Structures are given as structure tokens and as C-alpha cells.
Amino acid sequence: MTYNASILGIRLTCATLVANFRGGSVGAAEGEKFIRALDLARKRHHPFLAYVHGTAGIRIQEGVNGLIQMPRVTLAVRRYIEQGGLYIVLYDTNSYAGPVASFLGCSPYQYAVRSARIGFAGPGVIRETTGMDIPPDYHSAYKALSRGHIQDIWDRRDIRANMHQAFLTMGGRNLYYR
Numbered sequence: 001m002t003y004n005a006s007i008l009g010i011r012l013t014c015a016t017l018v019a020n021f022r023g024g025s026v027g028a029a030e031g032e033k034f035i036r037a038l039d040l041a042r043k044r045h046h047p048f049l050a051y052v053h054g055t056a057g058i059r060i061q062e063g064v065n066g067l068i069q070m071p072r073v074t075l076a077v078r079r080y081i082e083q084g085g086l087y088i089v090l091y092d093t094n095s096y097a098g099p100v101a102s103f104l105g106c107s108p109y110q111y112a113v114r115s116a117r118i119g120f121a122g123p124g125v126i127r128e129t130t131g132m133d134i135p136p137d138y139h140s141a142y143k144a145l146s147r148g149h150i151q152d153i154w155d156r157r158d159i160r161a162n163m164h165q166a167f168l169t170m171g172g173r174n175l176y177y178r
Contacts, residue, residue, distance in 0.1 A: 019054025057097030
């Protein structure tokens with residue numbers, strides 16, 4: 001889902017990856033919507049929020065059409081950032097695989113709620129591939145923070161205030177939406 005929103009007076013463009021359709025996997029339609037939302041944010045001089053409410057990777061059923069979304073969206077994100085846009089990622093629930101390794105991972109500002117689980121491969125994929133179980137906290141937000149993948153862990157009740165503060169303070173003086 002993509003939409004325009006406002007957080008305490010700061011207008012922004014948001015793309016949300018939602019896990020209730022095919023595990024939140026990204027296919028051609030999701031990639032195209034993400035790219036169009038980035039383009040709209042650039043034209044309107046809005047900061048961009050990628051709110052990740054679960055993703056299970058790239059939609060493998062679409063073959064190359066699904067796989068090509070990683071570089072397509074990554075290039076769109078890089079263009080947006082290079083043109084002065086502020087790109088923030090907030091992980092809310094389970095977030096794994098291609099999107100995390102590509103276009104979500106491009107953000108210099110990534111945050112997670114306490115209950116988020118973040119990683120390149122999910123526990124099931126790791127078990128199938130290696131034959132080993134991973135520790136229960138292996139994908140926790142705290143592990144992602146200790147590895148430097150995210151910059152902070154937020155309490156769900158503080159998301160609005162923290163997001164507002166992030167939009168006010170992130171980046172240089174020349175951010176065009178201020």
C-alpha cells in the first residue's frame with residue numbers, strides 16, 4: 001500500500017509492505033507501486049517512509065519479474081536519496097530476505113519496534129538449508145541493533161513522536177521538505 005500522510009504537521013509519502021497477502025512477498029506490482037511512490041515523494045518534496053509490516057522476500061512464483069524488483073526498487077531509492085530525499089525504514093514485524101537485503105537496506109536510517117524480527121533468511125529457510133535450528137533471539141530487533149543493521153529500537157507507543165523527531169533532525173540543512 002502507498003499513501004500520503006502527515007505526522008504532527010510534516011507531510012510524507014509512505015509505502016507499507018503488508019504480510020497478509022502471500023506473506024508480504026514483493027512482486028512486480030509491489031515494486032512498481034514502491035517506485036511510483038518514491039517518484040511522487042521526490043516531485044512533492046516529501047520525506048519517504050517505508051513501513052514494513054512484514055515481508056517474506058521476493059515473490060518467487062513470478063520468476064524473473066519478481067526477482068528484478070530488488071535492483072529496480074534499489075535504483076529508485078538511490079536516485080531519491082541522491083536527489084536529497086530523506087528515506088526512513090521502520091520494521092514492525094517479521095522482515096526477511098530480498099527486500100531487507102536490497103531496497104530496505106539502502107536506508108541510512110532504519111528503526112524497529114521491539115517485537116520485530118529482521119534477517120536475510122527466515123528460521124524455516126535456515127533450517128531447511130543448513131539442517132540446524134537457530135537460537136530463538138537470532139532475528140530479534142536487539143540482535144539487528146547489535147549488528148548495526150538498525151539504528152534504534154522504538155516502543156510502539158512512541159512511534160509517532162520518534163518519527164516526528166527523526167523527520168525534523170535527520171540529514172543535512174539542505175533537506176528540501178523543510
